[in-house]
Amino acid sequence: MSDRIVVLGAGMHPWGKWGKSFIEYGVVAAKAALKDAGVAWKDVDFVSGAATMRNGYPGYVPGATFAKALGWNGAQIASSYAACASGVQAIAAARAQLLAGLCDVALVVGSDTTPKGFLAATTDDPDDPNWMRFRAVGATNPSYFGLYARRRMAEHGSTRADFAAVKVKNSRHGLTNPYARYRKAFTKEQVLGAKIVSDPLGLLDICATSDGAAALILCREETAKKFSGNPVTIAGVSTVTPQFPDLWLDMPNFATDSAFAVRTPARSFRDSIARTALEEAGVEPGDLDLAEVYDLSTALELNWYENIGLCEPGGAEAMLHDGQTTHGGSCVVNPSGGLACFGEAVPAQAIAQVCEVAWQLRGDAGDRQVEGARAGVTGNQGLFGHGSSVVLTK
């Protein structure tokens, strides 16, 4: 049995604020992925759902929710939650089932509806640190992004104009992406002129929250031959956690670990996320043609260049301004437009990243196509210590 797992089909529901049920979005994405793969729903024997905390009980049990919505077919299921990393947990669960030979065709689905404005606590429980951080400190998600951005400025001399250039790039990348919510080119002046949310980040530096859904059909390489879809190899998957002590102030924590007794690990958490998947894949950062990374803020995209290993720490601004991360450059970062153009739909986003890389490697990305793309990576981090990365190769 081949141990090569492929993406045979990918599908999305467009991102936006549609005011409908997350189940409807997920079904649209799932049907699109099935069609893309040339697979019939009756042939799916494993459904792996990425959970949402904002849609009541059906959101906690997405495996069953989508199996039922598509019409019960007796498939086995799993439901995964890992905050922003939920999608890759669902991919990892499906891949493990396929590798073990326990299923033949897996459907992975993530879908969400989000409130306007800040993502908020999902419980009213003072024992939940995700509640207490709002109550005791007023630490919103953008305030963590602001802390990271200001830290980057202090460490590497980055400027607000550097951050703005990320938004300018991503807004151009996503201009014609039919699944993107925001399809408008922004200038540096517009980004710099937007109201500050959490200094040094303004409204156009921080990603919005959106409704959206994404789905994948996964199977073993030899199974793919039975269907019409155009397969792309999943060469590595990472769901790593930090190594103690984690000295990055992760959302929603009040404090980092203490390095009193144990020194900083050789590799920081953020550095370990994509590199773990790259090492499994045997792909060097320099071999990557594209990367879809979590630009929760413009500044954070620059951190990813370094975390993935595209450049040395402090080298991201030069890479960006040199055009290395846009079309024609060495590694196009966020050719989809990224979160800057999508806004975040939490459990769908990591799956959407994989959809984009798969389409790019197939040459199906239309006028946002990365020329000659052969290898791509996704990078993402979920709160409470969830790493998320997938390496795909042609």
Next chain:
Amino acid sequence: MGSRPVVEGWFSEGEEPALTGSRCTQCGTFAFPKQLAFCSNPHCDCDEIEEASLSRRGTIWSYTNSMYKPPHPYVAGDDFKPYALAAVELEHEKMVIVGQVAAGVAYESLAVGDEVELVIERLFSDDDGDVVTWKWRPVAEGASS
């Protein structure tokens, strides 16, 4: 009307207030908020963890502000005022802890690496009085420690 802490047991008050964390009696690893049942160091199997008052002073690792009113359960009242946040590195504990910056501090005066100290200040008020939390306040240059 008196004041009460926004959360019980996370900090001490008085002239020299401090955050109440925990410290492993075997390896010395600290934690905040305190966790008394286990040590977070994977190389340590000690389960004797004691409460520990954390250093009152540290240096700014990073800082930011909140220009928009946060969602519930933050209590802003009708007159929301933007506030600053600082993530502060404690040299002895070798950890970073986030908190608001004390009221009245000019945001523009903050800088990474500056020394700050812990104070307990009003966070909001309700019918029962003031609710207080921990905040970081820059240490005036030349002030004694």
